[in-house]
Amino acid sequence: MDVVLQAQNVTKQFSQHQTALDDLNLTLHQGDIYGLVGRNGAGKTTLLKTFLQLIAPTSGTITLFGQPVDQAHVASLQRVGSIIETPSAFGELTALQNVRYFCLAQGIVTPHAAEDSLQFVGLADTGKKKVKHFSLGMKQKMGLALATLKKPDLLLLDEPINGLDPIAIAEFRQLLLKLNREQNTTILISSHILDELFHLATRFGFIDHGHMVREVTKREFTAETAQYIRITTEDMPALTRALADLHLNSFKVISANEVHVFNAQQPISVINHALVSADVPVTGISQAGQNLENYFKTLLREEKKEVRQDA
Ligand SMILES: Nc1ncnc2c1ncn2[C@@H]1O[C@H](COP(=O)(O)OP(=O)(O)OP(=O)(O)O)[C@@H](O)[C@H]1O
Numbered sequence: 001m002d003v004v005l006q007a008q009n010v011t012k013q014f015s016q017h018q019t020a021l022d023d024l025n026l027t028l029h030q031g032d033i034y035g036l037v038g039r040n041g042a043g044k045t046t047l048l049k050t051f052l053q054l055i056a057p058t059s060g061t062i063t064l065f066g067q068p069v070d071q072a073h074v075a076s077l078q079r080v081g082s083i084i085e086t087p088s089a090f091g092e093l094t095a096l097q098n099v100r101y102f103c104l105a106q107g108i109v110t111p112h113a114a115e116d117s118l119q120f121v122g123l124a125d126t127g128k129k130k131v132k133h134f135s136l137g138m139k140q141k142m143g144l145a146l147a148t149l150k151k152p153d154l155l156l157l158d159e160p161i162n163g164l165d166p167i168a169i170a171e172f173r174q175l176l177l178k179l180n181r182e183q184n185t186t187i188l189i190s191s192h193i194l195d196e197l198f199h200l201a202t203r204f205g206f207i208d209h210g211h212m213v214r215e216v217t218k219r220e221f222t223a224e225t226a227q228y229i230r231i232t233t234e235d236m237p238a239l240t241r242a243l244a245d246l247h248l249n250s251f252k253v254i255s256a257n258e259v260h261v262f263n264a265q266q267p268i269s270v271i272n273h274a275l276v277s278a279d280v281p282v283t284g285i286s287q288a289g290q291n292l293e294n295y296f297k298t299l300l301r302e303e304k305k306e307v308r309q310d311a
Pocket residue numbers: 014018019020038039040041042043044045046047192
């Protein structure tokens with residue numbers, strides 16, 4: 001898979017006591033929707049700013065489309081759209097006036113580019129309403145229309161769904177999926193709320209104190225956070241036979257008396273009843289598995305433990 005962006009050992013020190021990025025590595029592949037997850041102050045905005053050359057890293061390298069990101073190589077930035085902090089639309093102008101202005105400023109002469117971009121984000125019918133009177137969801141869509149005017153290959157979005165209501169989040173998510181699928185746009189989106197990124201991202205990077213704690217694919221992440229039914233028994237052969245008879249074939253034997261059953265369609269009470277009817281001596285049965293926020297908290301605890309052991 002082609003690498004679109006790579007950060008290697010990136011450190012940013014604002015002062016002797018303020019290290020915002022700490023030896024951070026990140027790899028973004030063509031077609032990814034990369035969810036960058038980190039608590040407030042973890043370094044997400046600073047990292048995105050280094051990608052856009054708004055901030056120079058203290059050390060480390062960043063390559064974008066195979067080119068180093070530094071003052072001598074700014075051409076690759078032409079292929080990047082972004083929303084960092086607040087979108088850049090003018091509040092006193094309408095949506096159409098805004099996109100027309102930015103088309104002019106960016107030298108975009110494609111016929112209907114302004115109208116098409118508003119159509120795409122669902123703001124084509126906002127008429128004379130000034131952007132300052134838009135809802136937060138509409139403002140974020142406006143930001144997306146402006147960020148995608150040039151049809152960028154890569155889109156960097158810093159907490160774009162912060163503060164949006166669930167319907168606006170769902171709409172914004174659909175727009176990003178559409179961009180990714182129809183225009184093959186690679187997307188990096190940051191948030192401090194993992195649940196919001198879970199349904200969207202294909203790859204995740206968890207950062208804490210400016211350091212990349214872990215990068216995982218959606219598949220790995222789903223496997224690690226999978227819900228399962230934990231069953232304990234005094235007769236393992238009888239239990240595994242009964243599970244096979246119930247067509248519960250996706251299970252893992254954890255120890256001589258414990259099994260985890262995945263992808264069970266039946267409720268736990270029905271499974272328990274069936275096992276007891278089959279004379280399996282069940283000593284315990286319960287729902288288990290990690291929720292997303294716990295997964296993140298556990299990662300951070302493990303990271304802290306490792307740091308202590310290294311010290
Ligand atoms: N210009 C600056 N000068 C000094 N310190 C800064 C500067 N910009 C950011 N920082 C510090 O660097 C750290 C990382 O900040 P950053 O804004 O990148 O985090 P974040 O993950 O985006 O947080 P949030 O979710 O709150 O936006 C913070 O401790 C912040 O106070």
